[in-house]
Amino acid sequence: MADTFLMTTTTAAAPAKRNRVDDETETKKKLATATQNGTVFNPATSLANARHEFGEHGGVNMSIEASVTFTVMEPETLRRMFAGELGPDRDFFVYSRHFNPTVLNLSRLMAALEGTEAAYCTSSGMSAISAAILQLTSTGEHVVASRTLYGGTHALLTHFLPRTCNITTTFVEISDIEMVDEAIIEGKTKVLYFESVSNPTLSVANIPELCRVAHRKGVTVVVDNTFTPMVISPVKLGADVVVHSISKYISGGADIIAGAVCGPASLVNSMMDLHQGAIMLLGPTMNPKIAFELSERIPHLGLRMKEHSNRALVFATRLKKLGFKVIYPGLEDHPHHELLKSIHNKDYGYGGLLCIDMETEERANKLMSYLQNYGQFGFMAVSLGYYETLMSCSGSSTSSELNSEEKVLAGISPGLVRMSVGYIGTLEQKWNQLEKAVSRLQEYGFPNKN
Numbered sequence: 001m002a003d004t005f006l007m008t009t010t011t012a013a014a015p016a017k018r019n020r021v022d023d024e025t026e027t028k029k030k031l032a033t034a035t036q037n038g039t040v041f042n043p044a045t046s047l048a049n050a051r052h053e054f055g056e057h058g059g060v061n062m063s064i065e066a067s068v069t070f071t072v073m074e075p076e077t078l079r080r081m082f083a084g085e086l087g088p089d090r091d092f093f094v095y096s097r098h099f100n101p102t103v104l105n106l107s108r109l110m111a112a113l114e115g116t117e118a119a120y121c122t123s124s125g126m127s128a129i130s131a132a133i134l135q136l137t138s139t140g141e142h143v144v145a146s147r148t149l150y151g152g153t154h155a156l157l158t159h160f161l162p163r164t165c166n167i168t169t170t171f172v173e174i175s176d177i178e179m180v181d182e183a184i185i186e187g188k189t190k191v192l193y194f195e196s197v198s199n200p201t202l203s204v205a206n207i208p209e210l211c212r213v214a215h216r217k218g219v220t221v222v223v224d225n226t227f228t229p230m231v232i233s234p235v236k237l238g239a240d241v242v243v244h245s246i247s248k249y250i251s252g253g254a255d256i257i258a259g260a261v262c263g264p265a266s267l268v269n270s271m272m273d274l275h276q277g278a279i280m281l282l283g284p285t286m287n288p289k290i291a292f293e294l295s296e297r298i299p300h301l302g303l304r305m306k307e308h309s310n311r312a313l314v315f316a317t318r319l320k321k322l323g324f325k326v327i328y329p330g331l332e333d334h335p336h337h338e339l340l341k342s343i344h345n346k347d348y349g350y351g352g353l354l355c356i357d358m359e360t361e362e363r364a365n366k367l368m369s370y371l372q373n374y375g376q377f378g379f380m381a382v383s384l385g386y387y388e389t390l391m392s393c394s395g396s397s398t399s400s401e402l403n404s405e406e407k408v409l410a411g412i413s414p415g416l417v418r419m420s421v422g423y424i425g426t427l428e429q430k431w432n433q434l435e436k437a438v439s440r441l442q443e444y445g446f447p448n449k450n
């Protein structure tokens with residue numbers, strides 16, 4: 001069935017079947033396209049160039065195709081669709097756990113956002129991650145992954161995949177390219193997996209270098225770009241596949257759980273295969289009504305990202321001046337500042353997340369409690385990308401799946417407060433609230449300006 005469902009007319013080589021020479025050439029080609037004709041890839045331009053789907057009656061918005069199943073004029077057409085001779089590229093749809101027109105339209109926007117040949121959306125970020133990894137690996141095969149990952153992904157790789165599928169993972173320090181290279185077992189390692197900016201420590205991955213190392217050994221690079229949509233475009237830096245938790249910035253409303261896999265059409269089509277497809281057979285299907293909702297939010301993602309980044313940089317700079325231990329890759333003293341500066345899309349800043357290391361969980365809790373209940377600055381909650389500021393102590397929440405030793409290796413201090421900076425109100429209004437809350441902390445002797 002695979003070949004008929006290509007999203008575009010070009011066919012990419014299946015990632016699993018590449019050889020070394022092709023892979024290195026491909027990385028170079030991708031890096032070259034990123035700066036083709038002297039113009040750098042701009043996700044906003046790419047989104048504006050994506051096909052605009054009008055509604056059935058000429059509405060400026062597309063209609064929602066809510067049907068589970070699709071009728072045909074001739075019985076032969078059904079047979080041909082199941083045989084893979086007719087597909088969504090020619091407007092033939094079978095059943096909405098397979099391609100659905102509204103979900104496909106959102107997926108086209110996701111492909112445009114990431115500059116990939118194709119994409120498909122799923123019911124959560126976790127299902128996008130697990131489907132992508134399961135599609136690219138088989139039992140007995142191996143993944144090399146960053147040791148600093150969202151807790152759910154870490155647990156998937158540490159516990160779930162070895163138990164259920166005999167797919168094992170070696171965790172590495174992703175900034176140590178030599179360690180990554182050594183961990184890759186040629187022939188056995190199929191995926192190199194990392195986050196473009198790590199959750200929660202905000203380390204920046206050297207995507208071009210990591211891709212070079214992986215591609216030399218025929219390994220597919222999968223990048224979770226949840227923290228930095230528009231800010232970083234991993235495929236334009238050499239990566240093969242991007243996964244997203246759309247539940248965060250792309251949705252922006254903290255009201256929808258959703259995900260996406262963006263990559264070569266061959267991969268997306270293989271995920272929909274009737275016999276072997278991880279999305280088709282495991283069924284993490286996105287509801288078309290949700291796809292419609294989300295497609296209405298993508299056009300203002302760029303504006304939102306700019307303001308998230310702008311405020312995060314201002315607050316990080318000012319908090320640092322107040323004596324707090326601030327981790328933000330937009331600050332010059334961040335160890336990966338120069339790297340991020342060299343790979344980010346300049347218009348979108350350095351991302352909307354910052355961390356304050358309060359060293360102990362008790363202090364972290366005090367800070368968050370003052371910020372929410374005294375300063376009215378934000379909400380104590382996990383997740384990110386909302387218009388209000390959200391803050392959580394990562395070690396005891398979204399990274400609690402990691403054991404103590406894994407947390408130390410991942411660089412997660414027990415007092416690390418991750419803050420997703422919102423854009424509601426005015427910047428100065430929110431700063432006043434923040435300053436009021438943190439000044440109360442001084443009664444307790446911190447920040448400790450030593």
Ligand SMILES: Cc1ncc(COP(=O)(O)O)c(C=O)c1O
Binds near residue numbers: 244398
């Ligand atoms: C970086 C990252 N990736 C993936 C996920 C999982 O996404 P979802 O909650 O949409 O399944 C999260 C959730 O917090 C995350 O932070």
